[in-house]
Amino acid sequence: MIEVEGVTFKYEGSGMNALRDVSLELERGKIYGVVGPNGSGKSTLLRLLNGLIPHFYRGEMKGRVLVDGVDTREASVAQLSKKVGLVFQNPEHMFFSETVYEEVSFGPKSIGMDPEEIKESVRWALEEVGLWELRERSPWSLSGGEMKRLSIACILSMKPEFLAVDEPTIGQDSLSKESLSEIFKRMRGEGKGVVIVTHDLEWLDELGPDVVFVLRYGVVINRGDPKEIFSDIRNLATNGLIPPYRYIVDSLLEVG
Amino acid sequence: MLDPMGMVEIFRTQVGETPYSRLNPSTKFILFASFIALPLISASLPIQIFSLIAQVPLIILSRSERRVKRSLKASLLFIVVLVVLNYLTTHSLEFSLAMVLRLVSMIIASAIFMTGTSPAEIGDLLTKLKVPLQITFSFVIALRFIPVLADDVVMIITSQVSRGYELERGGFLEKVKRLIPILIPMIIIAIRRGHQLAEALETKAFGAIERRSSYVVYEYGRGDWILLIYAIIVITIGLVVGTLTPQFQLLPFRC
Known part of the structure; x- marks a missing residue:
């Protein structure tokens, strides 16, 4: 379980807090959606989960984050990466290997997996995201959707308990989005916790998260059942979010 | 000690609304060039100290204290290497110190210039210079x-x-x-x-x-004239102090 306890964080050189007194609990086997307008602290929240904050990003942090009871301040990002895998918005930032296979094996090698275990986990991760057939290709030759799936495989191969994903659907076509949904649902089925930061509420609704958090100005202003959150159209719209289409239609029908 | 991101900070232009940023770009460039030239006039320690002190008003005007601190912190490794190498080759602590202050002075001049000048202003300035x-x-x-x-x-x-x-x-x-x-x-x-x-x-x-x-027209205001006169005074003092002192040697250890 990941427990975020009263965390307030301000980046070095920034005049305002990126997160303010945020508390939440994340369990295995569930999908969590984190939504909010730009600058609401969504990405900062993800960086907290795998220890990039406070280990990499400088700033003032109050409160604590516990990953399976371990304070993220007490463990390195490398150690935490075995528990929480973070998939970044732009996959190109991580690629440097000649082939897809080598790229995916980078993480397992970094955390010191056995050679046999590396082979097994790379194959499993590539099959999970449907890229096993493309394993000999260069990561740079893949399409946008394939690159995104590759970045997920790079993290999955480390067998983390939690998967935190930043804006997975940006620049993805509907087929790629569907494929991403399948991957995340499978992760949930395998007992992993999935945390997804997104602006794409339509896609998130189709994915079917268990809990949704709404952030604004670094504060969790709403949390709970996705149906309740998405039905509150006015609240979502005030926060610069487009509610899922079916909820807009329902609302219009009610008014009518 | 090695902070590559801090090194990048030295060259990161970041223009805020400060009295310095409102100056004519050519004034800022003249000030920058003056404070790069001043520590090079002589290797003597007094010149280097004077060069540092003379930049304090500009740090205040550009509100670049933070930037200067970060740039210096990032350059700490080079500063230490410079002191050690200079001391090993010249066996003069005063000369080593002067060389470090020379580098620090130039870093500060760059930090001030980069804090208060946008790339567009630098471009316009270079275009004016043909x-x-x-x-x-x-x-x-x-x-x-x-x-x-x-x-x-x-x-x-x-x-x-x-x-x-x-x-x-x-x-x-x-x-x-x-x-x-x-x-x-x-x-x-x-x-x-x-x-x-x-x-x-x-x-x-x-x-x-x-x-x-x-379409951009840069005008000279009162602040520009004051600071141009300041640059002339600073360089004149530097030349007088530098040429009158017996240590007027750029690289004395080679003599």
Whole structure:
């Protein structure tokens, strides 16, 4: 379980807090959606989960984050990466290997997996995201959707308990989005916790998260059942979010 | 001690609303050039100390205390190496100290200039000085892209660290080798950005005519005149102190 306890964080050189007194609990086997307008602290929240904050990003942090009871301040990002895998918005930032296979094996090698275990986990991760057939290709030759799936495989191969994903659907076509949904649902089925930061509420609704958090100005202003959150159209719209289409239609029908 | 992101900060232009940023770009450039030239007038310690003290009003006017501190902190390794090498070759603590203060003085001058001058202003200034457009533009683009590439580097490092990669492991050579997963994506991203930029410039008719027109007019205000006089006074004092002191030697240890 990941427990975020009263965390307030301000980046070095920034005049305002990126997160303010945020508390939440994340369990295995569930999908969590984190939504909010730009600058609401969504990405900062993800960086907290795998220890990039406070280990990499400088700033003032109050409160604590516990990953399976371990304070993220007490463990390195490398150690935490075995528990929480973070998939970044732009996959190109991580690629440097000649082939897809080598790229995916980078993480397992970094955390010191056995050679046999590396082979097994790379194959499993590539099959999970449907890229096993493309394993000999260069990561740079893949399409946008394939690159995104590759970045997920790079993290999955480390067998983390939690998967935190930043804006997975940006620049993805509907087929790629569907494929991403399948991957995340499978992760949930395998007992992993999935945390997804997104602006794409339509896609998130189709994915079917268990809990949704709404952030604004670094504060969790709403949390709970996705149906309740998405039905509150006015609240979502005030926060610069487009509610899922079916909820807009329902609302219009009610008014009518 | 080694802080590459801090080194990048030295070249990151960041213009806020300060009395210094409102100055005419040519005034800022003259001040910058003066404070780069001043510590070079002589290797004597008094000149270096004077050069540092004379920059205090500019630090206050540009509100660049933070930037100066960060730049100096980032350069700490080079400063230490400079002191050690100078002391080993000259056996003079005073000379070593003077050389360090010279470097510090130049770093401060750069930090002030970069804090208060936008790349566009630098470009306009170079154009006024009749520097060819291609050179001016390349320089301005390089300045503009430093923060972009710096942000890319941050993202690359965080991506690799999140994959369990430890940058700080091992001895010096091992650490250098461990930079490969950072450098390769950085180079590829930089080349891609360069390509995108070239395409964007083509679509915006860059290079269609030799002399581009400009609508920006820079005027000289009272602050500009005051600071230009200040630069003249500072350089004059530097020349007088530098030439009158017996240590008027640029590299005395070679004599």
